[in-house]
Amino acid sequence: MNPVTNPYSPGAGTPPTELAGRDDLRETVRIAIARLRLGRPAKSQLLIGLRGVGKTVLLEQMRLDAEKEGVHTVRIETPENRSLPALLAPQLRLALLRLSRIKTAQHVAHKALRALAGFATSLKMKFGDIEVGLDFEPEPGLADNGDLEGDLTTLLAAVGVAAQHADTALVMFIDELQYVSENELAALITALHRCAQDRLPVAMMGAGLPQLRGKAGNAKSYAERLFDYPEIGPLEHDDAVKAILEPAREEGVAFEVEAVEAIVKETQGYPYFLQEWGKHTWDVARQSPITVDDVITAHQLTIAALDESFFRVRFDRLTPAEKRYIRAMAELGAGPHRSGDIAALLQREVTSLAPLRSKLIEKGMIYSPNHGDTAFTVPLFDEFMRRTMRLENL
Incomplete structure (x- = not known):
């Protein structure tokens, strides 16, 4: 098959040709944003899932869907080493400048820009990474108290009024929310709560690893x-099949049923792995229809590609002690596993490993689905660890 026309696209947040199995959620978000725009109650959404399930791709598609409806959006990915105010400030500035070009919203958008100037100036000492162009002088007393929770609430309310006057909504699409510190997340939740109480058209569609649910609850009980x-x-099985077949069909290429079933089985239906297996199977196939032998031939190439990219980039961030902990987990299987079982394999006390476990959760490598349980945030990572690190190295 021609690699130039290969329709599969494994990558970090790279949109696939066929976004299968997510239509219901896209429609839920579309309805929520439409209600928000009308001043009616609508919940923000936090997409929860493991690595490789397509959260980033889905979040971006939802943002594009909203933009097509005339909604103003903000797109942010939160790394581990940046503050939320530093990430929000420049994006809100761009949104407000767009809103200020709408005649009915110009005056209130300018006021919101003055609030942003006060916000950035007053919090600069606390969050030294805030860098944002200031189009207006701060207005004394407007979002400039130096208290993140209060100032962010005032700022988002001002943004909401501007969006309201422009007959639109402002929706923040924020990825990797689990990396936001708890106090910053609490401030954001408080600000969104106030906007919801005042029926202002401001919302957030976020995404993060499973620990985000507990982190949000700890930040604010409501x-x-x-x-x-x-x-x-x-x-689901049929959607995974569709994700493989539809892109090929658009290129005039078919798959044998056994070939598709083999890919679905290997990938367990995870979207990123479907794209990786599809890509390498396409590249080794000589003609249509693509056969199960092509899938078998592509197997080692696919595993090698995953090991050197998807898995390795996460493995290389770990300290030697963290690698040993993860390798012990892998020896027990896919999980989840009891913390005591991991400690027993390492011949350590559970309490002595608690700081190490907490650090791995903080890095987004593992999470706790239930009290005392530990599981990988990366599907199939146990298999990678068994391939990569010998058990006797524990």
Whole structure:
């Protein structure tokens, strides 16, 4: 097959040709944003899922859907080493400048820009990474108290009034929310809560690893009522089949049934793995229809590609002690596993490993689905660890 026309696109947030199995959630978000725009109650959404389930791709598609409807959006990915105010400030500035070009919203958008100037100036000492162009002088007393929770609430309310006057909504699409510190997340939740109480058209569609649900609840007790938490998991069988077949069909290429079933079995329906297996199977196939032998031939190439990219980039961030902990987990299987079982394999006390476990959760490598349980946030990572690190190295 021609690699130039290969329709599969494994990558970090790279949109696939066929976004299968997510239509219901896209429609839920579309309705929520439409209600928000009319001043009616609508919950923000926090997409929860493991690595490789397509949260980033889905979040971006939802943002594009909203933009097509005339909604103003903000797109942010939160790394581990940046503050939320530093990420929000420049994006809100761009949104407000767009809103200020709408005649009915110009005056209130300018006021919101003055609030942003006060916000950035007053919090610069606390969050030294805030860098944002200031188009207006701060207005004394407007979002300039130096208290993140209060100032962010005032700022988002001002943004909401501007969006309201422009007959639109402002929706923040924020990825990797689990990396936001708890106090910053609490401030954001408080601000969104105030906007919801005042029926202002401001909302957030976020995404993060499974620990985000608990983190939001710890930040503010009412977070469970402010957000819906849809679980984004592997695709159902028929959707996984569609994700493989439709892109090929558009290129005039077919798959044998056994070939598709083999890919679905290998990938367990995880969207990223479907794209990786599809890509390498396409590249080794000589002609249509693509056969199960092609899938078998592509197997080692696919595993090698995953090991050197998807898995390795996460493995290389770990300290030697963290690698040993993860390798012990892998020896027990896919999980989840009891913390005591992991400690027993390492011949350590559970309490002595607690700081190490907490650090791995903070890095987004593992999470706790239930009290005392530990599971990987990366599907199939146990298999990678068994391939990569010998058990006797523990």
